[in-house]
Amino acid sequence: MKSPKHWAIFTNNNSKKDPFIQQLMKGKFPEPLSTLSEREGALFSKISLEKLIQEEDRHDIKIINKDTEQRLSTMSSGEQKKTLLKYLLQLDPGFLILDNPFDNLDAESQQALRARLQEVSKTTSIIQLLSRKGDLLPFCEQHLTLDVSTLQPLENTAIENQPKALFNGQIPLPFQSNPYQDPILVECKNISVTYGEKEVLNNINWTIKQGEFWQLKGANGSGKSTLLSMITGDNHKGYNQELYLFGKRKGSGESVWDIKKNIGYYTPSMTDNFSGLHTAFNMVISGLNDSIGLYLRSTENQKALAKEWLLLLDMWHLRDVLFADLTRGQQRMIMTARAMIKHPPLLILDEPTAGLDDESASLFIALVNKIAAETHTAIVFVSHRTEPGLQPQYDYQLYPGPHGSTGEKL
Template sequence: MSFKPTEHRAIFINNQSQCDQLIEDILNGLHIPAEFKYLKDLKGALFSKGALDDFIEEEEIHDQKWLTSNTEQSLKSMSSGERKKALLAYLLQSDPDYLILLNPFDNLDSESQIGLKERLIKLSKKKQILLFLSRKADLLPFISNFYFLKDKQLIPLHLVPEIENPSSYELTKPIPKPLERIPYEHSQIVQLKNVCVSYGSSQILDKVNWVIRPGEFWKLSGPNGSGKSTLLSMINGDNPKAYGQDINIFGYQKGKGESVWDLKKSMGYFTPAMIDRFKGYHSLENMIISGLFDSIGLYVKPGNVHQRLAKEWLELIGMDHKKDKYFHTLNLGEKHLIMCIRAMIKHPPLLILDEPTAGLDDKSAALVVALANKMAQESETAIIFVSHREEPLLKTQYEFQLSPAESGSLGVSIPHGTF
């Protein structure tokens, strides 16, 4: 099949864009906008996180190894880069005429992004590409036709859209004080000494040493598969590999009698996967207050003091007028902001923000980063911020970098400066 390279399209989206329906219409050949009519009788394939999640679910629940039939490794155990490589290879086996790419570089480290970009540039000579992207930096160089999807409306663009001035994302109000201070008198929040982790014959971490003190702001970085998730699970109490290691959390020696819940009471945590747990009719006010009780939903009647605290947090991010709206009706950027606040509302000694900007558009990502910066600057909470992307507005003091090696990833602490 032949086609003109100029038929490649980029559709810029934000967290209000309703792209799922448009993608479904294009793939099904129904209600296709005039700009994409040329695809009507062609065969398409979707490269997206949602498509990948469906394959992971099939493998986990039904033991259907569509993407990993040639290996013993499961999709869930692969790094993000390995998963996306497997998905692309699987899609190309069916020889589609065109590929729809939805935020293809999300959750990928720099090296994996470069590798995928090179692969897509080669594919662009054989396949038509429709790229849906939230971040301007993800634009592929061979695309010269641009659109913006505003809600459901497709708007042609003559130029790549400009990103708003980052100064407009500043949060001017102070962060609210906690209702009561969580007592913590130790000089260290986290101390890991010579931590080693392996799974079968695979060595993941090799003699990792890391100390986090009260009020410090850290970025945790490293390529896909370097052990970032494993390291976080050693800290947040969910990994049995932590027992028998020299790990001290909140003054507790790991495995010496503390429970997971003892640790979690003093810890705030947000990763985008948590959002799926909140599918009920939770108001924003109740979502934030539920962080005080570590519950999925609010099952006690909030008092005036709780409602006042929630109002102060919503005022900080300019969403106090939405306090009675249901959480599930928010756009993705708003959900991430609310979940970050929910994790921080108690001012825990440690806050972990695991890929809090994943899937967000440029503006929403900048708002989440601005909130993280402000919480770090105006509290005594130690914060770990995990991101594969370089977020230029992030003002961390230190970086803990995992570097893969044959014996397992090594860790190094890098100072960035002070607030």
């Protein structure tokens, strides 16, 4: 039997990846992939999972996880992808498209997925679309790059970890310092969380102080999202526990907005499907009003401060470009500026480099390091990747156990 062919297609922030995938799924193949003509493929991607989760929630039915009691939305990223791959392979596709398959996976889950895909490659043609060169699957020996919408041969797969641009100037100062001046921002004392019979967190003790730079680490399903939701005030499990947020014990009469005014927060899901017609300039300004998009008339002082941020990011020339038309890397920069424009006491970045190419991720990491060095804002950075160049002062590691995850400062 003839061995299947496999391709690795490297993408960057100029690649029109989504339309390219749609064309492949419709059976329209460019010349380098013409051997796949007349075959029907399957798509292994974050988008596929999100659609399935929406269907499950909307119609209260299980589509790909019928053999389990657990809902797809409550699974860890690793379990979701494992379940999706099993379902797609049951369809016996003529080829399989992998869209950044290792994003949001811990090291163990990545290793397991790599081993499974190695087996799949023996019988099924695979097209791997990847942003990070370190994710390259070894059996994908034909290397291409998606230059906007055109496939071209790729000669160099070496990883460059240094950003090609530097930031000019200092982090812009806010209009006024935040009124919260206590050195302790967040204090978790013996925090435990249980959902039904599932124990998630077990006696978590963690203190975050002003100006500290933390990386929150842990395997898929270890409770990182649960812990973050406690800190942002979104999780009702924080009541009746010794959880202190910005000087007040959770449940002592504070509103969720009292908590959120002290936090800058960004995760890619906030804007992945954002379709508002707002310019890059207005998106930065909107951080002063805690809205995504600008709905109030801005003052001259607000405009001047937003201009400082765009000049720092070397994006002033893009001020009138619609946010949705920016590259993914540019969008992340804008959203970080938006989160930081008021210099909140705490900045939470949840998987902020997911989906970025190596150069854009490196530039983003340089910006985060700069914020940590030049401001009093504490940072909690969450990622399953070990990002080259990231300079946290401390790591807080979650360790899954039979009675929920325990935590340790490293």
